Amino acid sequence: MSTLYHGGPIHPWADARRVEALLVRDGRVLQSGSLADLDGPGVRRVDLEGASAFPGFTDAHVHVWKVGQLRTTLLDLRDATSLDDLAARVAERHAQLPQGAWLWGRGWNEARLGAPPTRELLDRLAPGRPTLLTRTCAHIHAVSTPALERAGIHPGTPAPAGGEIDYARGILTETAYGLVYGAMPAPTQAQFEAWILAGLTHLKALGYTAATDPAVDPPLYDAYRALDAAGRLPIRVNLLFIRRPDGGAATYPLPERYLSPMLRCDSVKFFLDGGLSGATAAVSVPFRETGTRGVLRFDTAELYELAREAHVAGLRIGAHAIGDVALTQLLGVYARLAREHPAGPRHRIEHFGLPDAGHLRAARDLNVIVVPQPVFLHELRANYDRYVPGELAGQVFPLRAMFDAGLDVAFSSDGPVVRELRPLAGLAAAVAEPYVPGQAVTLSQALGAYTRGGAVAHGDDQQRGTLDRGKHADLTIIGGDLFSTDPHAWPDLPVRGAVAPTA
Ligand SMILES: [Zn+2]
Missing domain, CATH: 3.20.20.140 (Metal-dependent hydrolases)
Structure with missing residues (x-):
């Protein structure tokens, strides 16, 4: 059976051009055009109710598993506003974790905090615990003394090529992170x-x-x-x-x-x-x-x-x-x-x-x-x-x-x-x-x-x-008209993605 999308502007080429209707079969675009031309018996109709439909959006560079990890098990520090705020979150997580387990957080940004977290601070907040706080960019990492010990990093340890170790501050940069990551239990x-x-x-x-x-x-x-x-x-x-x-x-x-x-x-x-x-x-x-x-x-x-x-x-x-x-x-x-x-x-x-x-x-x-x-x-x-x-x-x-x-x-x-x-x-x-x-x-x-x-x-x-003929009918559906809305209001428009089921 074919599905007919209608009832809102459809933008097959993701620009200002719009059509009235989109006909889909087996997950593929059959045709786009006017509703009168595409409508017919035996067609399942889907009313967009005024929403706009675009070809499905791609995020062409997103660390999917890390996004999922932050939404589930990692301590999310991306909206920490000060070092005190960060400290309170780390101390709270420390109190919840079993003894000896790694405390892993991510998202700090010294432009928001005033300064990066230090080894001395992490040792004080989570005594005896290996702690790794990854900066928001994932290229710089703050670590506690127990984390350095488990990674085999001592005051004189040379940095691997393409990385830097600042033992005093407890900051690892670029490839030096691999030493700590390798010491953590491997995810299943x-x-x-x-x-x-x-x-x-x-x-x-x-x-x-x-x-x-x-x-x-x-x-x-x-x-x-x-x-x-x-x-x-x-x-x-x-x-x-x-x-x-x-x-x-x-x-x-x-x-x-x-x-x-x-x-x-x-x-x-x-x-x-x-x-x-x-x-x-x-x-x-x-x-x-x-x-x-x-x-x-x-x-x-x-x-x-x-x-x-x-x-x-x-x-x-x-x-x-x-x-x-x-x-x-x-x-x-x-x-x-x-x-x-x-x-x-x-x-x-x-x-x-x-x-x-x-x-x-x-x-x-x-x-x-x-x-x-x-x-x-x-x-x-x-x-x-x-x-x-x-x-x-x-x-x-x-x-x-x-x-x-x-x-x-x-x-x-x-x-x-x-x-x-x-x-x-x-x-x-x-x-x-x-x-x-x-x-x-x-x-x-x-x-x-x-x-x-x-x-x-x-x-x-x-x-x-x-949304040319024969392509996957993946759709991104936006509850509003971008072309007549101020850009500052776009982020709050309701939106959802729909992947066409492949036959
Ligand atoms: Zn990246």
């Missing part, structure tokens, strides 16, 4: 599955019908495949498989390719540098306040070799690069791959935080897909004001310039790096809150980046991303 597959489902269920409720989990290790990959085999994934998922886990120089083998209607893995992930909000991105001009230039995790020759293995195997690459120095390194690697091994797959750049005109041009020439996070402009603005030097301030997430350069752009939240995962908040930030004046995008551009751009980033734009 059942735990991973529960976190994935909690994360995906939440994303679907926010209006997404697809998401990229951008850092997946072998146990997590197993959990995703088990969920897909059991038909339990509530939205479509694309995975970027980690090649180099934190904490050392070990390398995971290339992942087995996996492509089903609900789950895709044909990509590997590299982290080239840190983040902008915590002043660890690799930049050419020192950050204000810290005077540092961030962390570059890879030697270029080694990065090229690891990337080449994936590229010649036909695997795509999604690489985290934020600072201008990291972007230069990555685009150089992509250029060399294109030169020495042409006709390879299309690669991605995650974040693309501080591109200059040369980076934009190179990304276009290399047909790279860029995946920035407009919601950062809303939530991390105070951090950029604090750290980004004047010389680079004009390059902070220049979204308009990405479109003007002709790039395929996919929007994403990078949750739980930010607290705000709602796609309509991302839309509003992209359209109304540029960090650099003149870098706002149009609503149609922003919608395109959440729909067609997200599908391009997943590599399944032949199957979804618009």
Whole structure:
């Protein structure tokens, strides 16, 4: 039986164009057009009751299992407003946990707290307990003395390549985190599955019908495949498989390719540098306040070799690069791959935080897909004001310039790096809150980046991303008309995602 959607504006191409009705059969779009043309006997009618329907939204970079973990077992510190507030929450959790168990929290941001938590503070709040408080960016971690002891870190312990250990303050940066993570009890597959489902269920409720989990290790990959085999994934998922886990120089083998209607893995992930909000991105001009230039995790020759293995195997690459120095390194690697091994797959750049005109041009020439996070402009603005030097301030997430350069752009939240995962908040930030004046995008551009751009980033734009005939009839349904509503009111409009059941 066919289903006919009607009773509200339907935007098949995620722009101002609208049609009256959409006819769907077996999860695929049969036709869109006027109600009179598509209506007929034997059709099940679904009245949108004035709501707007769009092609399903993709969050092209969201740490799904960590979103789920924060909604279930982790101590969520993202809205802690002061060190006293953080201390009260840590002490409360300490009192609830069994003796010897790890206390793991995430989400602190020194721009909100005034200063980062210290080892001395954690030792006082949770005496004798291994405590790990991950900063909101996940690139910087505050740890207690027992946590350092269990990780085998002593005052003289050297940091692994691409990381830093500040024993006195109890701060681990970038790859040094792997030492502590490796000392924690490994999550079971059942735990991973529960976190994935909690994360995906939440994303679907926010209006997404697809998401990229951008850092997946072998146990997590197993959990995703088990969920897909059991038909339990509530939205479509694309995975970027980690090649180099934190904490050392070990390398995971290339992942087995996996492509089903609900789950895709044909990509590997590299982290080239840190983040902008915590002043660890690799930049050419020192950050204000810290005077540092961030962390570059890879030697270029080694990065090229690891990337080449994936590229010649036909695997795509999604690489985290934020600072201008990291972007230069990555685009150089992509250029060399294109030169020495042409006709390879299309690669991605995650974040693309501080591109200059040369980076934009190179990304276009290399047909790279860029995946920035407009919601950062809303939530991390105070951090950029604090750290980004004047010389680079004009390059902070220049979204308009990405479109003007002709790039395929996919929007994403990078949750739980930010607290705000709602796609309509991302839309509003992209359209109304540029960090650099003149870098706002149009609503149609922003919608395109959440729909067609997200599908391009997943590599399944032949199957979804618009509501053209034959594509998945995944829908994001918004209780309002974005085109006649002020952007500041968008985030609070009711929204839900609906994935078309595949026959
Ligand atoms: Zn991320």
